[in-house]
Amino acid sequence: MSTVVTMIGRLGDGLVLTASLQEDASATKLLEPQARAKQLLKKLHYTSPPRASLEAPPFTIHYMVERDVVYIAITERGSSQERVFSYLREVAKSFIEQYGSQVQQATRPYSFIEFDTTLQKIRRSVRGRQRVSGLSAVQTELRDVHSILQDNIDNVLERGASLSDLETRASGLLAVSQQYRSDARSLNRRSLYAKAVAASLVTGIIILYFFVL
CATH class of the missing domain: 1.20.5 (Single alpha-helices involved in coiled-coils or other helix-helix interfaces)
Known part of the structure; x- marks a missing residue:
């Protein structure tokens, strides 16, 4: 799994709470997919599907909604859905533990930018586990991935609907x-x-x- 951007936002108003770029990623190259992810965040609401993977060539934007918080991972195309959503579940667990009670009180973008340190640690930890366990890690992380909706990000944004x-x-x-x-x-x-x-x-x-x- 190669997660180049992780973004966390508030469901309802689309406020970006924090974001993190892969250490060796090109910030310029990621401007467009980040902009699309922010647009997507604005369109999500309480009746939206809880998980989806949206193609945004040359990347894929994955999102997961838990407890009124949206967790987004922008990955290179072809990344394993099982691994991406396993990573997002781990991010969600850590974020709620640290800031769960403060999410609704946030009034400005990137209120929890210090969470970037935790995101970097989780990313390195996930990579390390995957290198050590290989295929067995994927097998133990298998969930109901058949229920993850898939589409093209342009189609979703151009429809102008949720x-x-x-x-x-x-x-x-x-x-x-x-x-x-x-x-x-x-x-x-x-x-x-x-x-x-x-x-x-x-x-x-x-x-x-x-x-x-």
């Missing part, structure tokens, strides 16, 4: 998937019934042929 439409689309896909499974089961049952009837007919014909005719 991410609630993504949630609607996801619900629609789930309903279609469930209907497909139901239809497949029904089709399988009909197929088994047809086979049973065919087998009975063949058996009946054989009996008639050998024992009756």
Whole structure:
């Protein structure tokens, strides 16, 4: 996992509470994805999907909402979702422990900029664990990543709407998937019934042929 920017904001008004850049990252190169992340933060609200991964080439913007706080990680494309959201969960745990009671009282941007020190430590710790444990770390971090919504950041921002439409689309896909499974089961049952009837007919014909005719 290569997290080049971590940003934490308040849900509702989009106030940026703190942010941190990877030590060796180019600040100029990250100006645009940071601007997009801030726009996204402004659009999120209380009915938005709790997690999503949005493509913003050459990066991906991942976000997670917990307890009225939005945690954003901007990573290089292709980064493991399992690892990114595991990292964000760890960030959320530390941030709430330190500033949970102060979030709603913050009135100015970057009120908790000193949290950058903790973010750097978490980032180094996560990298170290991944190098040591390799594939097993990924396996133990597996969560319900199939529920993480994915889209393109430009599509989301240009629609000028919140991410609630993504949630609607996801619900629609789930309903279609469930209907497909139901239809497949029904089709399988009909197929088994047809086979049973065919087998009975063949058996009946054989009996008639050998024992009756």
